[in-house]
Amino acid sequence: MELTNDNFFERVYAVARQIPYGKVTSYGAIAKVLGAARSARMVGWAMNAAHNLEDVPAHRVVNRKGLLTGKHHFDGTNLMQQLLESEGIVVEDNQIINFEDVFWDPQMKF
DNA sequence: AAGGTGACCGGCC
DNA sequence: TGGCCGGCCACCT
Numbered sequence: 001m002e003l004t005n006d007n008f009f010e011r012v013y014a015v016a017r018q019i020p021y022g023k024v025t026s027y028g029a030i031a032k033v034l035g036a037a038r039s040a041r042m043v044g045w046a047m048n049a050a051h052n053l054e055d056v057p058a059h060r061v062v063n064r065k066g067l068l069t070g071k072h073h074f075d076g077t078n079l080m081q082q083l084l085e086s087e088g089i090v091v092e093d094n095q096i097i098n099f100e101d102v103f104w105d106p107q108m109k110f
Numbered sequence: 111a112a113g114g115t116g117a118c119c120g121g122c123c
Numbered sequence: 124t125g126g127c128c129g130g131c132c133a134c135c136t
Contacts, residue, residue: 008133027118038131044117045133051117063118065124070117 008034012046013053015106019060022087023104024096026064033106048073059083066099 015030031040050056059080063069071080071094081091090097
């Protein structure tokens, strides 16, 4: 019974689940939608916990540079990249190619 | 209770 | 884009 699940975390999960297939977004974008653009780090932290949940496609979340900064936290070393490429996203050297092209702004959802 | 940490971001060069 | 620095806030020990 994880009472540690505050609303903040659920918020992040909710947005992360809204990420369409073959699209990605940044931590800052999610944080901004949550109304805490300065707490972008918290989004990453939430993702750390989300990594336990299968409902949250953490692999679709990267930093604003399009770098797979969190790939290090996945099981395999390039599991994250594999997943992204599996969705049609081109990744090279831990960096997403055509980042803006596959970027999905969660705010437009609202 | 206090301090350290972090899957970041924005500004500057 | 890349490197450096400061800010920011919840979580963990």
